[in-house]
Amino acid sequence: MLKQPLVTVRPIALEDYENWCLLYAAYAEFYAVRQTSAMRDQVWQWLQQSPPAIYALVAESAEGQVLGFLHYRVFARPLAASMGAYVDDLFVVPEARGQGIAQQLIQAVAQIGQQNKWSVIRWMTAANNLRARACYDKLAEHTHWQTYEIKLPTLN
Incomplete structure (x- = not known):
């Protein structure tokens, strides 16, 4: 039986910046993506726009730790x-995994x-991320769609 931690899921707040940076850097490291502080700052700016370019939720423990x-x-x-949502990134600190936080x-x-009458929530994960896939398989349908991408040169 899983022990459910007492967590609150809430929209990200300005005071979450430092904790979010640490978690986002760990997320990038998990996927072996080189990420700089400037890149994190760009994403943070997107989160703070009105309306946001992307939205973020955090899971916070009863003690105030962002997990x-x-x-x-x-x-x-x-x-x-109709409208839908795409989950770009999902990360739970290693010591809190398996406790229902991702769910x-x-x-x-x-x-x-549901409140906004969207028709779908979509996301993808790496084929070898078996732990995440086991979680997702309990929550959602694994579709037959394949992902394609074209890498474009960055303009600096």
Whole structure:
């Protein structure tokens, strides 16, 4: 039986910046992505725009420790004539994994979606991220869609 920690899922706040930076750097490291503080600052700016370019939720323990985060963005679904959300990033600190925090973060986005009449929440993960996939398989349908991307040169 999983021991559920007492966590609160809430929108990210300005005072979360330092904790979020540490977690986001750990997330990048998990996926072996080189990330600089300037890159994190850019994402933080997107989170602070009005309206935000992306939204973030954090999972906070009863003691005030941020244990995880989730980034999502809203998108139009022309074929369905509806709106949806795409989860870009989801991370839970290693010592808190397996306690239902990722599920709580995803369920919070689903609740936001229901309130806003979205028709879908989507995300992807690496094929070899078996622990995350085991969690996601309990919450969502694994679709038959394949992901493609074109890498574009960055303009500096």
